[in-house]
Structures are given as structure tokens and as C-alpha cells.
Amino acid sequence: MVFKVPSNPNHSVSSFLFRRCAVAACAGEEKRVGTRTVVVGHRPVSETDAYVAQKFCDNRIVSSKYTLWNFLPKNLFEQFRRIANFYFLIIFLVQVIVDTPTSPVTSGLPLFFVITVTAIKQGYEDWLRHRADNEVNKSNVFIVENAKQVQKESEKIKVTVNGEVRLLSLKLVGRGRCVVRAGGGMSCPGELTHYAVRDTTVLCTDEAIDALTATIECEQPQPDLYKFVGRIIIYRSNQEPVARSLGPENLLLKGATLKNTKKIYGVAVYTGMETKMALNYQGKSQKRSAVEKSINAFLIVYLCILLSKATVCTTLKYVWQSNPFNDEPWYNEKTKKERETFKVLRMFTDFLSFMVLFNFIIPVSMYVTVEMQKFLGSFFISWDKEMYDEEIKEGALVNTSDLNEELGQVEYVFTDKTGTLTENSMEFIECCIDGHKYKDCISEVDGFSQTDGPLKYYGKAEKSREELFLRALCLCHTVQIKEADQVDGLIGHPEHRYTYISSSPDEIALVKGAEKYGFTFLGLENNFMKIRNQKNEMETYQLLHVLNFDPVRRRMSVIVRTTTGKLLLFCKGADSSIFPRVQQEEIQQTKVHVDRNAMDGYRTLCVAFKELTQKEYDKIDRQLNEAKMALQDREEKMAKVFEDTEADMHLIGATAVEDRLQEQSAETIEALHAAGMKVWVLTGDKMETAKSTCYACRLFQTSTELLELTAKTVGESERKEDRLHELLMEYHKKLIQDVPKNRGGLKRSWTLSQEYGLIIDGSTLSLILNPSQDSSSSNYKNIFLQICLKCTAVLCCRMAPLQKAQIVRMVKNTKGSPITLSIGDGANDVSMILEAHVGIGIKGKEGRQASRNSDYAVPKFKHLRKLLLAHGHLYYVRIAHLVQYFFYKNLCFILPQFLYQFFCGFSQQPLYDAAYLTMYNICFTSLPILAYSLLEQHINIDTLTADPQLYMKVSDNAMLQWKPFLYWTFLGAFEGLVFFFGVYFLFQNSSLEDNGKVFGNWTFGTIVFTVLVFTVTLKLALDTRFWTWMNHFVIWGSLAFYVFFSFFWGGVIWPFLKQQRMYFVFAHMLTSVSTWLAIILLIFISLFPEILLIVLKNIKEKSHQVRNKIIRKVPDSLSARPSVRPLLLRTFSDESNVL
């Protein structure tokens, strides 16, 4: 169906959705080969077209996982696929089937709790998805039916088969193009211009649209957002069908919003779950954190403990029972059934019973708590006011809560340069035309050359060259003009009337730069570009073709026809991609400028042009159209045409655009360094530009010794590989063999020794990673890696997006699998963001792809500092403590029960009452640790942010290594022993009450349990360094609840219980003074090691503080250095440190 997208009368953004549409041919994934054909209009397709009826899905978006009906079975199935849940299910079933000491309720209830909580959480999330789906599916769209607009719910949009209404490629009303702004959350780059196919732009009414007959062929749905290949064939009653190509610029993605166009007509080509947005939505893979691996390792240890406990008990039971009066004394005879059971079977069930009895050692509720902690904890990042950016009115964004603690473990930071380290707000600085340098705008008509500066030869290029250059700047771009409010034709002050819109800030800077020199771009209308020249005359150029920019070619071109009929091709691009395509003799003088500018940290672009003859143009035109029409290998074909077209050009000049460093990026990098992280800059920029940026942001210090592996040092010759080999060996020797063997101790404290920085460029990297078949080069990669890992800072320039990901993967897979973090802002960083353990997106100017694909998104690079040093550190400490604490509290919970077996004839008699067994993990001890793991700040946030060295304390998963694990385990075991034997010796007494009455086994267990609950809770209180009212509430509240519950539980004869074991046990226990004294004593003894440790630590810290006071003065003064723009400090380019 053709439908129309209306927009609000007030011309603001109207939101509507498009289901994805379209297309065919397949370069790419094998699965989605083939094309789809969409028929527009009422009339049957001409018979000559072999039309195969295709089935398209409807336009319902289903992002929800469950429906009302299948929620229960499906959700349960998914939950029990988790090993832990499944394990508890098995335990539960064992309890149901076998005669076990504890009732199935004791493990069934926690499991039920866990399952329910998870189910509720997932159900809620799914409900949200349903709601979002409904919002989208029920939203109203206008559909053109029989020349009338009909309002329908969006889910009724169909790609139908029998030829009535079909969907779309865009027809746009108005001037034939529209700017689309990313719609809520799912977006394409900030603002993009999309175009209607030329032949359809005239169709501006419902009737006209209705009369249209066409077929659209396009690829089968593909997840790549930035690629679309298709063609539209328009049939007109008495003409040959016209075929036009469709590209991504003709396709609106679902969720897009119109910006400066009121309405458009479109055809839906992809619908529902086949839209590109939906395909992308599904495709995100789950990243798992390293902490989970530790948890699993610990789980295995505890599983072993559990199994060995059960084995020991079973064995001892049968040893003990070998004495008949132990096995079956007269007072305790077995039932007939028991006597008749096979011995082997009995042993097996005994083993299972012990398993069940001790299974609490593996904490059921830990998973839930961990999940809740992660889920709730992630809010702290998005709530952080310091990460709120006034400019974009947004704070940090958390896309996944699974990786919070990973932020505290980062060892390698891979950062993009443009837009990440720098602001990506470009400013035109200077240009050079034919080797003459022009700087600063002197808006005189004829003289804008600059006369100061270090260049010895200055002067002016010919007037015509100047103008040609400026025209090139004005024409060779894809900038749009957005008119502010009512345009009244006055263009005296363009800044006030226009806003330039482009997906690339460079282009805007260039256009603005040209404007300063007198050439103003006035906009594009009906394919005619208008510019006003220095003499205030209008010039009009017909835009014939735009050869779009792509990161591989690193250049773009336009072909225009002047009013006089001359055909001109203007090309601008990176020097490396322009120089080989221009006359060699022109290069030299411009190259000097380009290199100098690059050294100063400016982004340089070279501008070239060529004149085309009509014949040449016709050929190019034909080739281009053919290539665009191609449904197979379109990109390759296009690339080839571009390659052929952009050749033999003439170099006119070069531009230098400054990209300012983001505020505090230098301090941030310095802090990351000090925190023991290695920072790698991966950029597509020139080496010189990148290098000076690196100096500016202090990635390289002046004392850093630079190792270069670039085209420059390796050379271009055929001996490349040999030379590379030599260099690699040399560096390797320098870094690894010559370094004294003290690296173990100094693993991350290289700050003490000589720092090395490595620079490598894309071509050398590919040489290393993909060496030619022959020979010795195979282990380059290894040597290279070793060198890299030894360097404090690595700069990789001229990287293609895929190479960025390659580097990340390479580092990620090295020995010890260090945690990597990628941060970037643009589409070209997405691959590395997805590849790294933690991907961070900058909500920058280059659109939202990066932040959408990232795990966390922050407004600025400087926020990384707090995100890692404070949040990451805290999250890690919290979760590590949470995990250790969970194992610890369950060990000292179950150890007394194990010991009790030695005193009850290994009969699996539980020490604690079933209610306590059940409630321990879910009620009495769960909330304090949850609150702790959410709120704890063992070190003040400001201190953490200010002192990066603290980050190293938790590096290498320090708190979840075996050593702390053993410490916690021993602590748990010690406390378990204290609990049990303390009470055991207490019970040697004749009576604990002052009236001589005696206590039974349930009192014994209750005393142990009381001591246990108080000890583990107070232990947490001892560990808590940051008390909020919530901590107080849950810690003291839990204890109070325990006491209250015990009274309550023992205060009533419960009709549903078979045995009233606990009746008034707790109350009686408290009437005994001895018991009070024993409880207090045992709690104190249990906590004593902990208290002692804290005291000792305090003393140690105090003495350290004194020592550090002096030492710290040095780094303090370093970081206090103001971050002025050292870009201008030319001294950096002295290359004094380059090898």
C-alpha cells in the first residue's frame, strides 16, 4: 500500500513509522539471497514479468517473547535451562521422591521464590515490550486506498501479494527530499537527507499516487542498516517502463521522523519483523562478565565440598552402623520397609539425603540477588549528575546491566579519536592553494593570503585558482541547508538564516570556511546548486552525480554542469587517496602543507578537480546508472566506476580543519594511564594528525620513546617484509629481552620504567596480520603482540573499521584474556564496540549508531574517568563482596549442620528447623547484602575519581581470586566451627535455665542459628563503610525481623505442621542468661579475627598515609598541569623521540 506520512501543522517533527521495505539482491549473507518484488498500484503487472507470488509477513512488530498463554511454560523452560536452577529443581525432586531429612518445602520455597522473582521481572519486561509493540502496532497511519486516504492501524500495513496496495520506496512531496531525524531510541545518524526517486517526485496527491503502477525489486530483508539495494520500475500507460535505482538514501527506516517536510508518500517494502530495525534488534549478542566465570569456578569448588561432605557422611554412617546396637537399638527400630530395602539402594538414598541436607551450601538466592543488584545498580550510572551533559541534555545511558562490574576490570582501552578524544566540532583553520597558504579570513575581495607564519614562501595563487578552489569547497559536499523560520529571501547574514546540516561536520566546516572567503553555498534546488561568489553574483550548477563518501575510498566527488555547459568533477578526500590520482608534479608543494598541518593536529583534506568532456561524462553516466541498477554486487561495481572516474585529476589545494580536543580528555587519559590501563587510540586519521593529538591528550609523554611501524619506517619497497621483520626484531629485543626480569612484580606499574609508545598504521597492520604466504613472517603476529603489550600507549592510525575490531579481538584473545573496553562515537566504531568486552558509545555528533550498539553510552569522553574509576571500581567491589559473602554465609550456615551429623549418628537429622532453613537465604540475610552491594562505597567516590591508582587495587579480578576466596572460606569454616562447638560445649551443662529445666535439640539448633544470623549480619555491618539510612534499616531490620519471626513462629501451634518443634523454643531460649552470654560470646569470637584485621589494617593505613603524603606530591603536581591546548605547542612535532 502506498501510504502517506502526515506531519503536524506546526511543521515540527512528526513521528510515524515505516516498516522496512524492500529489496533484493544479495551481496552478503547466504541466508538472505534472492530478491523480493513489491508491486505498486492496482493494475496487474505486465505479463512479461515473471512474477512469483511471494509471501510477506504482516506489519506487526513482535519484540515480546511471550504471550499470555505461553508465558508460564516457556518462561519456566527457559529458567530451568540455567544450570543452577536446574540443579535446585533436581534437589527439590529428590526431596519429593526420596525420604529426606528436610521437607521439599525447604528447597522448593526458595526455588519458587527465585523462579517467581525472575518470572515477574521477565514478565514485566515483556509487558513493557508488549506495550511498546502495541503503541507501534496500533498507531495510526494513512493508507492510500482507491485514491483516498484511509486511516488505519499500523499493523494492517501489508506487503500484499495480489497487487492492490503495496509499499514503498519513498515518494516525497515538496522539494523531493526530506531530512529525517532519528526517531526515539532507534535511529539512524542524527539527521540524514533522503530522496525520492526522481520520476515520482511529481506525484503529490492521493490520486496521482493511486494511479502509479510500478514494481520494486529489492533485497530480501537484511540487518545492515546502511545498505539497501533495489530498483523501481515505473510503468506508464504508453511509455517504456522506466527503471530507477534505489539505495539507502531512498529508504526510510522504521522509527524515522520527518523533519522539514510535512508529508511524504511511501511504499512499504519491508514490514513487521522483517524491517531492518527489527532485524538489528534481535541480533545483539549477550556479553557475559568475567565475574560470572569466577562464580562458576567457586560453585564448582562448593559442589565438590558438598559432594565430599555427603560422601564422608555416607561412609561414616555405614561404618558407625556396622555396630548393630548403633544401627538399630531397641529404642529406635526401623520400619519393615526400611529393613527390607536393598543395602545399595539405601546407601544411595542416604547419599542423596545428605546432599539435600547440605545443598544449602550452594546459595539458591545468589543468582537472584546478583541479578537484582545488577539491574538496580545500573540506575546509579544513569542517575549520575556529573555525567549529565548540559549541551545535549542527556546523561549516561545503560544498555545492559550485565557488565557493570566489568567496568572495574578494564585493562585495555581502545578509543576512537575523532569525536571521542576530540569534539568533532570542526573549525576551518587554513587552506593552501597551489602551495600558497591562506589563513584567517580577511574578507577583502582580493586579498586573503596570510603574511605571518613560519612559511618562507608566501604569496598568492592565481585568482582563478583561488576561485576554483573555493567553488570546489562550495560544491563538493552533501550539506543541506535548513532555513530558520520564514525565509524572506534576505541572505545578508547567512548565519542567522541558515543552518547547515550534514552527516559530516568536516563538510560544514569547509562550507563555512568557503563562506568566509566569499563563496556562499545557498542550497540545492531541483538538482541545481546555487552559490554566491565573492562578487555577490549567483552561480548555478547542475548537480549530475554525487559519488558518495565511503571510508574505504576516503574521498567523495561531485559532477556538476556549469551554466556554460562545462562538465566539472570535484573531488575531495584524504591526501593518501587523492595524491595517487592527480598529476604527480602538482603534489610536492601541497604535500608540505598537508604534512605540516597534520603535524599540528589538523585534519587535512585535499581538493582536486577535473574537467570532463561530454563524451567522457556520457560514459561515466552510463556506467554509474548501470552499476546503481545492479542488484548483484552493486557495491563492487560502483567502486569500480568510482575508481575509474576519479582519476587523472588536478590538485588544487588542501584544507586544514581543526578538531578541538574535548575538555579534559587529556586528564582522563592520564588518569586511565595512572589507573594501570593501557590506552590504544585507533583512528582513521593520518599518522601525523593522530600523533599530535596523542601528544596533546598526553597519550604520549615527551619522555615516551616512540616505536614506529608505519609506511614511513617500513618503506614502500618490495623489501617491506624484510624491513618489517628487522624492525619487529629490533623492538622486540629492546622491549622484552633487554628488560630485566622483574616484570612479574611490576606487572602493571610500568610508570617506574621507561615508557614506550607504538605507532602502527593500517597497511603495516594488515601486513602483520595477513602476511604473504611465504616464510618467516608467520610469527609476526606474536612478536607484534608482545611488543604491543609492552607499550604503554599504542596509536593505530589509518584503520578501517574492521581493522579496529581485529585489533580488539587480537588483544582480547591474548594470554590471560584481559578485559578490553572500546569507546567511540561513530558508525565506524561499532565493530570494535561490539567486539570488546565493554563497549562504550559517545553520544556525539556523528549519530547514534555507536551509542545504540554500545553497552553504555556517555555524553563525553571525560565521563569515562568517573565511569571506570568510580563506578566500575565500586561495582566490582560490590559484586565481588556480594559473591564472596554469599558463599561465606552459606558455608557457616551449613557447616554446623554437617558437624551435627557426627553427633546424631549420621542420621541426616537437620540442625535447624525447616522454617529457618528456608528463610535464612531469602529473608534473614538477603536484604542487608543487597543493600550493601548497591550502596557501598568503601572509598569515597571523589577519592576514587581523584586517585586513579586505587583502580589497580582491584585489577586482575583481585577480589575474586583464590586467595580472597580461601580467606572467606576459612572465615566461614572458622565461624561454623565456633558456632557449633560453642553451643556444643554450652550444652554440656546440666541446665541452662534458672529453673533447672532442660533444652532439647531444637533449642540447640536455634541458638546456633541465632548466633549465625547475628554474626553474618554484623560481619556485613563491619564491612560496610558507607552507611545510609537504608543500610541501617535493612541490617537492623533484618535482625529485628529474625527475632520477631522466631517469636511468631514459635508462638503458635501451626495446624498445618506435623510437628510443633519450635513451639516456644525461641522464647525459652531467651529466658536463659547463660544462653545470652554464650550468644554474645560466640558472636564476638566469630567476629574477632575480622575486628583484629580491621584494627591492624587501620594502623597500617595510617602509617602508609604518612609515607604517601610525601610521595604523592609528585603525581599531584603532574596532573595539576592545566590542559591548555597543547596542540599549538609545536615542540611536539619535533619528533625528538622517534626512533
Place this chain on the structure above:
Amino acid sequence: TEQAPAPPGDTGRPPDRMTQRLLEGTPPDHQTVLEMGFWSWGVVTLQNECPGNTLAYSSISFFYSPTVNDCPFFPLQIDYTGTEPSSPCNKCLNVSWDSSPPCTCTINFTLEHSFESNVFMYYGLSNFYQNHRRYVKSRDDSQLNGDNASLLNPSKECEPYRTNEDKPIAPCGAIANSMFNDTLELYRIDNDTRTPITLIKKGIAWWTDKNVKFRNPTGDGNLTALFQGTTKPVNWPKPVYMLDSEPDNNGFINEDFIVWMRTAALPTFRKLYRLIERKNNLQPTLQAGKYSLDIAYNYPVHSFDGRKRMILSTISWMGGKNPFLGIAYITVGSICFFLGVVLLIIHHKYGNRNTSADIPN
């Protein structure tokens, strides 16, 4: 030996301090540890204060405590299992349940010190696994609570002591079935005259057990009628409604029975048997002198290598004498005190270093 007693004022304050520190989130320092030491001392002093003695006594209790056995009020224990051939009860060693008349034996003993306050008489069993799982669960609490339905249809948990000859057993289960049934009587021997000591058999069970948890079946008629249709536990010589002559101590609410039904925590345990009340303030409850213990030996323990004891004990407001608590508090207290001193010294030394370190070199 002139160790000063803990200052009484110190006993209350330190824990407050400690709590306060916990509240503030400040880690405890060495002072806290020191205070803990003092505090423990206080408790030790209390713990070892023998009833009726003066403060002078408590001042030396620090050294006295480890040898608390010498305290005249330490319980008196008499093992009457009769495994040794010399024992008067040796003849009853292999007694069986249904031997009648019961085997009786008498053990004479001398009380070195008199018991001044109320005396509690316990029986103790060893190697008797009352905490065995099969045993612990072998009872029906709703039957014991007077539920008429459960009376006639006891819980399956009672197997194999649920029915006998097709009649439900009341009270059912292994615990009830194995109820301790030795009879102990105490005589004072004064110039060859045996004066029986009055043993009070009420007030030995938990009040809540006696009045709430254990109930006789409800209905009209006497107990015999109410237990109609049930049979006695296999090992019992007589049914449950004939446990005692007094109606408020008969049936399920018989206190001996209730005490037995509270299963012990450990295989060696004691249970309260009788009370001996002090009659007047002029005489001690039990004077020093000769006594004899008459035993109706019904309860076989030799078959499972068990032991039987009779224990006489007095009790302070803290319960019976407990060497464990005393020793533990003293040990912990001393360690804390020692550490506190050490840390204090370190603190002083370190404090000095602190000032010197301020001078930059």
C-alpha cells in the same frame, strides 16, 4: 594473685561504645579491643560468683574458675549403670523391659558439702541417640495435643510404633515407646535411719508444653474412657492414663513424659527428674552427710553400650554451673586485654613515628 577485679563500672559501657562504632561505620580500633577485654572480665566475674558468697570470693574467681570443679556447688553425679562387677546395680545390668518385679538396687554415697539452695535431680543417659532422625520424627504432636482423630489414627511418622495388634498406640512413636522408666528415690542416712527426701515431680516440664502443647484427649469421662480404643506403647508396663495418680499429671500431660518427649540435642544428655525444695531457711536443702539412692532398675542401656547417671545440682540465676562459659570468657578476655595492651604500645610508638615523619627529608 592480687589481680584486681574488673571495675564494675566498666562492664556496661564498652558494648555501647562498640555498637556506636558499628553504627558510625568506623572500624573498631585497639581501644575497642581493650574495652572488650575488660568487659569480658566483668562477665567472668559474674559467671563465677557462687551464690551466697561475698564479693571477696568473686575477686579471686578469675583464678578459681578453671578449677571450677572444686566449687562445692558443682553437681554431684552417680553412675548407676552397673557395668562394674562391684557395683550394686551390676545384677540389674541385663534387665529386660518386662521383668517383674523390677530389679532394684541401692547405691550409697556421701555428700561432702551441703546444698544450700533448691536442688535439682536429673537422670543422665549416654550413647543414647535421642537426636537420631528416625527417632526424632517418630511422634505425633497432634495426638499429643489431644486431637481425637489423631488419637485413633496416629501419624505414619510413628511407624513402626504406630499400632499394636491393630490398635492405635497412644502415645505413638519411638520416643514415647522408649520413655525412661527407672524410679529413683533418695534417702538420707542418719545414724542408720533412712529418712526419705521429698522429691517433687511437678514443675519439671516447660510451662507451655504442659499447658498448651500437650493435652489429653477431650471428651466426657475419665482418662481411661478417653483413651478407649487405643493401646499402650509396646514397652510400657502400663497405659498412658495410669502414669500417675494425680489427674493433672496423668495421661499426655504427665511431666515425666513431657520431659522425655523433648528430644535431647546430643547423645549424652540429662533430663530433669525431680525437684528438692529447701524447706526453711535454717537448714540447707541437703546437708552434708550420707545418702542412699534406691533405684528401680527398669531401663536397659547395656545393650547399646549406654550409661545411666543420677545428678544432683543446684542452680544459680544463670542456670547450672558451666565451666565452658567461664573458661571461654576468661580466655577471650585475656586475649583481648593482651592485644589491647600490645596495640596500645604500638599506637604510642607509632604516634611518635607519626610526628617524626612529618618532617620531610
